[in-house]
Amino acid sequence: MKSFTLIELIVVIAIIAILAAIIAPNAFKAIEKAKISRAIALMKTVKTAFLAYRADTGQWPPDYNGYDPLGTFNALLDDSGVSGWDGPYLENYGTHPWGGGIGYFCLQDNAGWENQSGCWLYLDDDKPGTGYANNQAKIPxxxxxxIDELIDDNNTSNGSVRENLPGVPGELSYFMIETD
Known part of the structure; x- marks a missing residue:
């Protein structure tokens, strides 16, 4: 009866382990690259929705808190009775690719952004519905x-893409639109 020897089995297992060690890191890199691409596409989609909302209603959408959707209203998805609303402006508004909530807000003279007036999108590190201390969806x-390199200046402390809290990685803010 013919069979494999222990040495032959060990050699085959070693070859499979070597191949797995070579392939696995590349697979994880590809997954992360896909998440980055999806995040950038999401950011551009929300910006387009903001501009369409403004064109239809003559005003910017009210602020939306991405980590506690029960406490706020997403005017890009649901008609709040605003005159001219012709949405929904997005198909869905779930989570960013790392699982956290997505929020947006508009401010006048925002001191944290060189006193710029505008609208920001933020990718939060808290999963939707969990409150602000969940921290289970940090962006590496x-x-x-x-993301900053592809959209802006490769410096997360200035420009249009920034960490929400410098020195506390995991959240991203994106300056979408300058307003007056």
């Missing part, structure tokens, strides 16, 4: 840098 710092 290398991914934050890559």
């Amino acid at each position: 710092y290398d991914s934050l840098l890559r």
Whole structure:
């Protein structure tokens, strides 16, 4: 009766382990690159929805808190009775690719952004519906840098893409639109 020897089995297992060690890191890199691409596409989609809402209603959408959707109203999805509303402006508004909530707000003379007036999108590190201390959906710092590099200036402390809290990685803010 013919069979494999122990040495032959060990060699085959070693070859499979070597191949897995080579392939696995590349697979994880590809997954992270796909998340970065989806995040950038999401940011552009929300910006387009903001501009369409403004064109239809003559005003910017009211602020939306992405980590506690029960406490706020998403005017990009639901008609709040605003004159001219012709949405929904987005198909859905779930989570960003790392699982956290997505919020937006508009401010006049925002001191944290060189006194700019405008509308911001933020990718939060808290899963939707969990409150502000969940911190289970952090965006990896290398991914934050890559998003910033592709959209802005590769510096998360200035420009239109920034960490929400410098030195506390995991959240991203994106200056979408300058307003007056």
